[in-house]
Amino acid sequence: MIRHVVMIKFKKDAPQDKIDLFLTEVKKLPHLNPEVRDYSHGMCVKTRFHSGDFDFANCCDIDSYEAMERYMSHWSHVRMTPFLPDILENLLSFDWEIDYHGPAFDEQAAKEEGEREAKRVIPMHDDPTKAYVPELRGRTIEQARDMLAKTGLELGNVETVMGSCWAPNRIMVATPEFETVVDKGTKIDIAITGDWLTGPTMPAGDAPAW
Numbered sequence: 001m002i003r004h005v006v007m008i009k010f011k012k013d014a015p016q017d018k019i020d021l022f023l024t025e026v027k028k029l030p031h032l033n034p035e036v037r038d039y040s041h042g043m044c045v046k047t048r049f050h051s052g053d054f055d056f057a058n059c060c061d062i063d064s065y066e067a068m069e070r071y072m073s074h075w076s077h078v079r080m081t082p083f084l085p086d087i088l089e090n091l092l093s094f095d096w097e098i099d100y101h102g103p104a105f106d107e108q109a110a111k112e113e114g115e116r117e118a119k120r121v122i123p124m125h126d127d128p129t130k131a132y133v134p135e136l137r138g139r140t141i142e143q144a145r146d147m148l149a150k151t152g153l154e155l156g157n158v159e160t161v162m163g164s165c166w167a168p169n170r171i172m173v174a175t176p177e178f179e180t181v182v183d184k185g186t187k188i189d190i191a192i193t194g195d196w197l198t199g200p201t202m203p204a205g206d207a208p209a210w
Helices: 016-026 065-073 107-121 141-151
Strands: 002-010 037-043 056-062 088-097 130-132 154-161 171-175 181-183 187-193
Touching: 002 065, 056 065, 141 154, 141 171, 141 187
Parallel strands: 154 187
Antiparallel strands: 002 056, 002 088, 037 056, 130 181, 171 187
């Protein structure tokens, strides 16, 4: 099975009626093209991260490479071409072979994995005068302070580096590195991403495993 994703950026001066017409017509793909499986589309999320510089995306599954060839050349796909010139600034298409489908959520398994994750990211040293540097990468400054306090360490210098397409205001580098043995009270320096590219940080949700 191949998953086919298309992301589109509209021209800033694209007429809204032309965009609306494109959106109306592209909805017809799944019931006109026999190769399409599980079609969906929508406008890209702009209030969080991950959407990059695109406005619209659609996605479908296709059974095989041969089916993909038939899909691409089918009249229902080709017919979309005239709807794009007046509205299209950029388009990115990406396909991958689906070789794994994750299992359903398992509350007990999640609890057990969360407990293992807590021990992994905040390892405790047997020597009361020593500490392992916790895994700070990917955390916010507030989370880092909490993790360091649990191990008897302190936050040191904070450097802001380039914005991130993954998540803003997240630690990318810690010095010394994760699992380094240091004296209790040692200050750990960090480099954290800015937010110029991706906007606000992740809204409050489930607490981290640790």
